[in-house]
Amino acid sequence: MKKTLFPALLCLLFSAVSAGAQEGRKIRIGVEGAYPPFSSIGPDGKLKGFDIDITNALCEQMKAQCTMVQQEFDGMIPSLQARKIDAVIASMSITEERQRVVDFSDKYYRTPARFVAKKNSGLKVDPAGLKGKRIGVQRTTTHDRFATDTFKESEIVRYAKQDDVFLDLAAGRLDGALLDWIAASEGFLKAPAGKDFSFQGPIYVDFKYFGVGAGIALRKGDTDLKNQFNAAIKAIRANGVYKKIQDKYFDFDVFGN
Amino acid sequence: MLNLEVMGSSLPLYFGGVVVTLKLLAVSLIVGLLAAVPLAVLRASPNVWLSRPVWLFTYVFRGTPLLVQLFLIYYGLAQFSWVRESVLWPWFSSAWFCSMFAFALNTCAYTTEIIAGAISATHHGEVEAARAMGMSPFTLYRRIVLPSALRRALPAYSNEVIMMLHGTSLASIVTLMDITGAAREVNSRYYLPFEAFITAAGFYLALTFVLVGLFHLAEKRWLVHLAPRT
Numbered sequence: 001m002k003k004t005l006f007p008a009l010l011c012l013l014f015s016a017v018s019a020g021a022q023e024g025r026k027i028r029i030g031v032e033g034a035y036p037p038f039s040s041i042g043p044d045g046k047l048k049g050f051d052i053d054i055t056n057a058l059c060e061q062m063k064a065q066c067t068m069v070q071q072e073f074d075g076m077i078p079s080l081q082a083r084k085i086d087a088v089i090a091s092m093s094i095t096e097e098r099q100r101v102v103d104f105s106d107k108y109y110r111t112p113a114r115f116v117a118k119k120n121s122g123l124k125v126d127p128a129g130l131k132g133k134r135i136g137v138q139r140t141t142t143h144d145r146f147a148t149d150t151f152k153e154s155e156i157v158r159y160a161k162q163d164d165v166f167l168d169l170a171a172g173r174l175d176g177a178l179l180d181w182i183a184a185s186e187g188f189l190k191a192p193a194g195k196d197f198s199f200q201g202p203i204y205v206d207f208k209y210f211g212v213g214a215g216i217a218l219r220k221g222d223t224d225l226k227n228q229f230n231a232a233i234k235a236i237r238a239n240g241v242y243k244k245i246q247d248k249y250f251d252f253d254v255f256g257n
Numbered sequence: 258m259l260n261l262e263v264m265g266s267s268l269p270l271y272f273g274g275v276v277v278t279l280k281l282l283a284v285s286l287i288v289g290l291l292a293a294v295p296l297a298v299l300r301a302s303p304n305v306w307l308s309r310p311v312w313l314f315t316y317v318f319r320g321t322p323l324l325v326q327l328f329l330i331y332y333g334l335a336q337f338s339w340v341r342e343s344v345l346w347p348w349f350s351s352a353w354f355c356s357m358f359a360f361a362l363n364t365c366a367y368t369t370e371i372i373a374g375a376i377s378a379t380h381h382g383e384v385e386a387a388r389a390m391g392m393s394p395f396t397l398y399r400r401i402v403l404p405s406a407l408r409r410a411l412p413a414y415s416n417e418v419i420m421m422l423h424g425t426s427l428a429s430i431v432t433l434m435d436i437t438g439a440a441r442e443v444n445s446r447y448y449l450p451f452e453a454f455i456t457a458a459g460f461y462l463a464l465t466f467v468l469v470g471l472f473h474l475a476e477k478r479w480l481v482h483l484a485p486r487t
Contacts, residue, residue, distance in 0.1 A: 017417065035367070074445045075450075077448045078448060078450040079446065079447070082450075085484065101448050139441065139442075139445050140446075141446035144445075155431050158432060158442070159432060160430060160441075167332050168332075168335070169336065170334075170335075171334070171335035171336075171341060171350065172341060172350065173350050173352075
C-alpha cells in the first residue's frame with residue numbers, strides 16, 4: 001500500500017506544480033482610480049479607464065493572474081517596496097528620481113504637461129506672471145516637482161488626488177493647475193465643471209522632469225516580471241489590442257515618440 | 258537601518274508643521290469651549306425646548322466622523338454656486354477656516370456633552386442650599402453649578418483635548434502642512450514612509466506629553482478637593 005501511495009502522491013505534487021506554471025504568476029497590481037480618463041471608478045463601482053484596460057490586456061497577454069489593488073498615488077512606491085503589491089500601473093512617469101528606488105518597464109504612453117486656468121484669467125504662464133498665485137498639483141507627481149522648481153514665487157498647493165485639484169479649481173480656490181495634458185482635457189475640460197477653463201501657456205515636455213513617458217513600476221531587481229511586461233507591451237502594440245484600447249479613449253496616438 | 262540623515266534634514270518641515278497643528282488645535286479648542294459652556298447649560302435644562310436642539314447638534318456631530326464633516330465643509334459646500342457667490346465665500350474658500358470650523362464644531366459637540374454631564378451630576382444638596390439662600394437661577398449657575406461642574410469635567414476634557422490634537426492630522430488632506438502633512442511630504446520626497454511617520458509620531462507624543470502635564474497641573478490646582486485621600 002505504502003509503496004504505491006508514495007509515487008502517486010509525488011505525481012500529484014508535480015502535476016500541481018506544472019499546472020501552476022501554466023496558469024502564470026500571481027501579480028498584485030496597484031492602480032489609482034482617481035485619475036480620469038486613465039483610471040477612475042464608474043457609477044457601478046468598478047474600475048475603468050485606459051490604465052485599467054491596459055492592465056487587463058497585459059495580464060491576458062502574459063497569462064498572469066492579476067488582482068488590482070486600488071490605492072492613493074503617493075502610497076504606490078512604499079506599497080511596492082513593502083511587497084503589498086508587485087507592480088504599479090498608474091500613469092507613473094519614468095523619472096530619474098523614481099528609478100533610484102524602483103525599476104520601470106518600457107513606457108506604455110507619453111503625454112506632455114499643461115497649465116489650466118479660467119478662460120478669461122489673463123494669466124501670463126511664466127514664473128513672473130504666476131508670482132503669488134496658487135497653483136494646484138497632485139502631490140509627488142512629476143508636475144509637483146516641475147511646478148515647485150519652476151514657479152518658485154508661487155504658492156504650490158498639493159493634493160492627494162487629481163480629482164481634488166479639479167474640485168478646488170472649479171470652486172475658485174486655485175488660480176490654476178499644472179497637470180497632464182490628457183488628464184486635464186478628458187478628466188476636466190470636457191466635464192461640465194471645466195467648461196469655463198482652458199489650457200494656457202506652453203506645452204511642457206522637459207525631459208528632466210517628465211521623463212520618457214509613463215511606465216510600469218516594479219521592485220528593484222524583479223527582472224523576470226520586467227521582461228514579461230516589456231514583452232507584453234510589445235505584443236499588444238503589435239497585435240492591435242493597444243490601438244483598440246487607445247481609440248476607445250483618445251483620437252490621437254497616445255504612445256508618443 | 259533608519260535613514261537619520263533624511264530625518265534630520267526634514268526637521269524644519271516638521272517644526273513648521275507643529276506651528277500649524279498648534280494653531281489649529283488652539284483656535285478650535287478655544288472657540289469650541291466658549292460655545293460649549295452655554296450650550297451645556299441648555300443641554301442640562303429640564304425644558305425640552307431648550308435641551309432638544311442642543312441634543313440634536315451634539316448627536317449629529319458626535320455621530321459622524323470628523324473626516325466626513327471636514328469633507329462636507331471643505332469640498333461639499335464649494336459645490337453650490339450660491340455658496341461660492343455668497344459673502345461668506347472668502348472664509349469658506351480657505352482651507353484654514355474650513356478646518357478650524359469643522360474642528361471647532363466637532364470639539365464643541367463633545368465638550369458640550371462632557372460639561373452637561375458634569376452639570377447634571379452636581380450634588381442636589383448644593384443646589385438646594387443655594388436656592389434656600391435665595392440665589393437667582395443665574396447666580397446659582399455662576400456661583401455654584403458651573404465652578405463645580407467645570408472642575409469635575411477636567412479629567413474627561415483632557416481626553417477630548419488629546420483626541421482633538423490627533424484629529425487635527427486630518428487637516429493635511431485639505432492641503433494644510435501640519436505635522437502629518439509634513440510627514441506625507443517627506444514620504445513623497447524620499448519614499449521612506451517609516452522615517453517620515455515615526456518622526457511625526459514622535460512630535461505628537463511630545464505634544465501629548467506637554468498637554469497631559471498641563472492638565473495634571475490644572476487638576477492639582479482646581480480639583481484637589483476630589484483627589485483620593487492618602
